[in-house]
Amino acid sequence: MANHKSAEKRARQTERRTAENNARRSRLRGSTKKVEEAIKSGDKKAAAEALRVAQPDIQRGATARVIAKNAAARRVSRLNARIKAMA
Numbered sequence: 001m002a003n004h005k006s007a008e009k010r011a012r013q014t015e016r017r018t019a020e021n022n023a024r025r026s027r028l029r030g031s032t033k034k035v036e037e038a039i040k041s042g043d044k045k046a047a048a049e050a051l052r053v054a055q056p057d058i059q060r061g062a063t064a065r066v067i068a069k070n071a072a073a074r075r076v077s078r079l080n081a082r083i084k085a086m087a
Helices: 005-041 044-063 069-084
Strands: none
Touching: 005 044, 005 069, 044 069
């Protein structure tokens, strides 16, 4: 456990930051899952709408460094490609 006042503060900050990052990561996974489910259902319009809602969450995750910037771009690109490939 922290022995100095500054170390105690850093521990509090880390705890708060970890909770925020976990929430962001969870939101990112959930929104991606909604797009995946819409793609599986075969409804192109619903999938496109789900991606439109999910994209800001994915980009926010990259901005907050929950995931890497290129990983976020790759996820959006692959989801978009799968939606475009739908009948």
